[in-house]
Structures are given as C-alpha cells and as structure tokens.
Amino acid sequence: MFDNLSDKLDKALHILKGHGQITEINVAETLKEVRRALVDADVNYKIAKDFTSKVKEKALGQDVLKSLKPGQLMVKLVKDELTALMGGDAAGVNLSGKPSVILMSGLQGSGKTTFSGKLANYLKTKKTKKVLLVACDIYRPAAIDQLHVVGEQIDVEVFSDRGNTDAVAIAKAGVAHAEENGFNVVIIDTAGRLAIDEEMMTEIANIHKAITPHETLFVVDSMTGQDAVNTAKAFNDVLNFDGVILTKLDGDTRGGAAISIKSVVNKPIKFIGTGEKMEAIDVFYPSRMADRILG
Numbered sequence: 001m002f003d004n005l006s007d008k009l010d011k012a013l014h015i016l017k018g019h020g021q022i023t024e025i026n027v028a029e030t031l032k033e034v035r036r037a038l039v040d041a042d043v044n045y046k047i048a049k050d051f052t053s054k055v056k057e058k059a060l061g062q063d064v065l066k067s068l069k070p071g072q073l074m075v076k077l078v079k080d081e082l083t084a085l086m087g088g089d090a091a092g093v094n095l096s097g098k099p100s101v102i103l104m105s106g107l108q109g110s111g112k113t114t115f116s117g118k119l120a121n122y123l124k125t126k127k128t129k130k131v132l133l134v135a136c137d138i139y140r141p142a143a144i145d146q147l148h149v150v151g152e153q154i155d156v157e158v159f160s161d162r163g164n165t166d167a168v169a170i171a172k173a174g175v176a177h178a179e180e181n182g183f184n185v186v187i188i189d190t191a192g193r194l195a196i197d198e199e200m201m202t203e204i205a206n207i208h209k210a211i212t213p214h215e216t217l218f219v220v221d222s223m224t225g226q227d228a229v230n231t232a233k234a235f236n237d238v239l240n241f242d243g244v245i246l247t248k249l250d251g252d253t254r255g256g257a258a259i260s261i262k263s264v265v266n267k268p269i270k271f272i273g274t275g276e277k278m279e280a281i282d283v284f285y286p287s288r289m290a291d292r293i294l295g
C-alpha cells in the first residue's frame with residue numbers, strides 16, 4: 001500500500017551516482033522525498049521540514065553515494081535521527097506513590113477508558129499492583145457503565161458515584177478510597193469532549209490541582225493525524241502532562257503523529273494501544289515507530 005522510501009531514495013540517488021561526495025543539491029532532492037514520506041505519514045509539515053533540515057546537515061560530507069545502496073544509507077541516517085527524536089526519557093509510569101495516582105486526559109473517543117483498563121490490567125499482571133479505577137465522567141452515564149464493564153473484564157475494582165456532578169469530589173473520594181483500602185495504584189478516567197473546550201480544560205485542571213497525580217497521561221488517537229498536535233499542545237499547556245499514549249496503532253495510520261507530538265510538547269510517548277482488547281497495550285519503542293513511519 002505504501003511506497004518504500006528506501007527504494008525511492010535509491011532511485012533518486014542512483015541518478016547522481018559517480019559524484020563521489022554527496023552534494024548539497026542531491027541531498028536536498030532526496031530529502032524532499034523524505035519530507036514527502038513524513039507528511040504522508042501525518043507528520044506536521046513544518047516539523048517534517050525542520051527535521052529534514054537537521055538531517056541535511058548530517059548528510060553533507062558523508063560518502064553516501066559511494067555505497068552500493070545510497071538510498072538505504074540515507075534512510076538509516078533518517079531513521080537514526082527519527083529514533084533519537086522520539087526517544088528520550090525511559091518509558092514507564094511513576095509508581096512511587098502510596099498509592100500512585102495516575103490521571104488520564106484526552107478527547108472523547110481517544111481511547112482513554114479503554115486504555116485506563118489496559119493500564120490497570122498491565123500493572124496488575126506485570127507489576128502485581130492492586131489497582132483501583134475511578135470513573136470521573138459526570139456527563140455521560142454510559143462512560144461510567146463502560147468503565148465498570150472494563151473493570152469486570154480484568155477483575156479490577158471500579159469506584160464511581162452516579163449522580164454526583166462534582167468531578168473533583170469524585171476524584172478525591174476515589175483516592176481516599178484507595179488509601180483506606182490498600183490499593184497501590186489509582187487510575188482516574190476523566191471526561192473528554194469531542195473538541196477542546198474551556199469547560200473541559202478547567203475541570204481537568206481542577207482535578208489535577210486537587211489530587212496532584214504522580215503521573216498525568218495524555219491519550220491521543222493516532223488516526224487523528226495533524227490535529228493530534230493541537231490537542232496535545234492544548235492539554236500540555238494546562239496540565240504539563242508526563243507522557244503520551246498513542247492509541248489505535250492497529251489501524252492503517254503510519255503514526256507520524258508520534259513525531260509531531262514529541263516535537264511540539266517534548267514529552268515521552270510511553271505506551272501504545274494496538275486494539276480494543278485489554279491485552280492490546282505495548283511499551284513504546286522509538287526505533288519500531290521510525291520503521292513504521294518510514295514504511
């Protein structure tokens with residue numbers, strides 16, 4: 001379905017073979033292909049442009065054209081840079097609290113509730129933690145039901161308070177319940193809207209202030225492409241979150257949003273969601289993502 005960037009670059013550079021040293025002009029030409037590939041993968045255009053400018057500096061002076069497969073070498077250079085860009089702080093969540101409080105943020109439909117369940121299941125089975133899920137969506141009763149269904153699936157307790165319209169109070173009560181009952185981790189699932197709005201931002205900011213979580217995670221649907229950047233920025237401005245969760249990577253998106261988000265908010269991508277099932281969670285590996293983005 002996708003053209004192979006390595007082949008494309010091989011072709012482009014083949015024409016220029018014999019020049020010995022890679023020149024500014026042919027690097028610029030091939031990087032145009034790289035830029036196109038990044039934009040095709042949903043990387044924000046400006047970010048793709050800045051990125052290829054950086055790679056250009058590195059590429060100049062390297063004997064790329066002397067190699068048998070200059071395109072592959074160029075791709076390696078690009079891949080290494082992409083990996084470095086998406087890397088950074090080690091993944092994993094802060095579990096130092098007693099209990100550790102994890103606040104989930106993101107738009108409605110991004111996969112927050114599903115991921116809350118996946119993370120609870122992951123921490124329960126892989127880290128042997130006693131986890132409590134807290135339902136703080138006061139606007140959609142269905143969202144509370146959904147979290148209860150998730151909790152039943154993974155055998156994790158869910159704290160909710162139907163009818164209570166104070167999300168901050170529910171979050172605080174959930175944390176208190178966890179403290180009193182020996183839970184190691186509390187995951188707070190919050191309300192999301194279809195688009196950023198002030199009321200939602202104020203509410204989550206208030207929850208954040210009231211419970212001072214050990215870890216605030218921003219969940220984003222990788223299929224939203226370019227829009228993911230604006231959403232990430234808006235949430236980060238308010239919450240200064242600790243990490244990003246990229247969901248729905250089982251779809252046919254290349255996942256370029258990972259680069260855009262990392263470039264704009266400079267927060268590590270910690271986990272990815274790869275399906276609707278509770279087991280469809282994976283730690284984020286920058287080099288795998290770079291492979292996927294480059295095709």
Ligand code: GDP
Nearest residue numbers: 108109110111112113114247248273274275276
């Ligand atoms: P929320 O509104 O942010 O809580 O989002 P939900 O958790 O309700 O997820 C919205 C929809 O996306 C649901 O139908 C989920 O089953 C689905 N979903 C969540 N994560 C993934 C994922 O990683 N892959 C796929 N294919 N679907 C997902």
